[in-house]
Amino acid sequence: MGPDSSQDAPTVSQLGEFGLIDRVTAGQPQSPGTLLGPGDDAAVLAAPDGRVVATTDVLVEQVHFRFDWSTPHQVGRKAVAVNLSDIAAMGAVPTGLLVGLGCSPELPTKVVDELAGGMWEEAQQVGIGIIGGDMVSATSLTISITALGDLQGRAPVTRSGARPGDVVAVAGRLGWSAAGLAVLGRGFRSPVAVVGAHRVPEPPYGAGPQAAVAGATSMVDTSDGLLADLGHIAAASQVAIDIRTEQVEVPQRLTEVASALGADARHWVLTGGEDQALAATFPPSRPLPAEWRAIGVVAEGTGVTVDGALYEGSSGWEHWR
Template identity: 55%
Template structure:
């Protein structure tokens, strides 16, 4: 007989998912008390949270529980490093039906823990509840280690635009999966488990990035956040954006445009930032420029090769 959440119970599940969790030196009190205690060396905490809902953000026939755990952790850890911070801890909220196999929840937690371990962070607590569908909520914490946070509002005219990581891979994987296929495997895996360039966030902060964010909703959509917050115009140069062969293969098979994957695809959690030309760090690729607004291109605008981008720029919650 398969053990389910209903037979395991809340406290049995908590015991199962917390058993054997590692604890970093930032964690002073971990799971098992009313709340965790995490060290804050410089008195400031970076905090972010994201929600994954079954049927909206993942499907069990597309992704394993382990994949969902890796993805849920990654999208939060990427937000922390996009501030130039070092991730330290995660708190997880989980809801699921009573007939969901307990093993699914345990596997999910292993994915969360393994992704957190990549950056030296720990799962320090959370909550569980019965729900009609699976819901995973992750809150991540980070330390700036004495550095200033890198905000979206710091881009300046004359800066160069650069990115680190991958663009368009997860979107290409989504295009494949929605058509009932499972290859190319590289892009399908990218949709299931993003690979944010974690080390490049703090590295960019140390190098002097003037602004930064992670690409969760699409390159153009997320660059608009920077352009609007900084009141500048950002121009993306497509010749600087290499389109990987797997994306070209998906585009050819589906009749879609590979560059559109790169410009509008989200959930790869690449990092995009602005720098003085001499400050762009190794591992970052320059793909555009920052300028002042004018009558033709008002501040807050993002252009592609000097022209306004006509297609939808990326994902927007509650409208797509």
């Protein structure tokens, strides 16, 4: 976290760009692969595999997060998690983060301290650090994070390798973030576990490399919802995917929340995004890795179906819609 509050400069403008950068990065641990960390024109990161996996996400206040629903620390953790799950979805392990922050000059430095504290906490769950970035003035608080990863000698697991006959499987939670969003949208702050799932996802980081080692033919993270993201695999692989609802777990807690709100818990599980779970396809001849559970099959054809039929209603999140 940031320095003691007695030393806090009240706003970002009073501390200045370079003072703010030093405040966010000074004294924080880096991964062994960081050859040159923050403080120079660019960082230097080892690439043992000879290839670098890279992904970027941008989060904008009032679009992707709200400080009346989440603390800055929780927003920081979530901003990192949504990027690291993309690295895992390629079958890679994370190696470093680059962070861009746009904010008002009047933003209290305490908010930046807490944001950075959340980012560092989530990064250190996988043993990496923030190796560099940029900070600029902006009218809306905007967080841009680039995550880097290493394939450890394996081929990347893309969206285009699914084959008819493959087993569709998932790792991680589904529907919890959507349930939490519904609760918050009704003005409630509990159940804590459900609301917390929306504030800070729990991606199964290790399940991505685990799937790659086990021979996964395709993989994606479920940032936009299970059906929507499986649709990306179906389109890229030119196959059909059918989800079997008897294989899709609907947690009792979500059923209870849905009953209280007059909602459909299964809809949350099938279409809710931001849990950052992983979905993948595996050859039917191989056992699934420990963290994975089967939910459907790949077949000839196109599109995604549920129990053989098209799903009625929205299948997930899409910007500008």
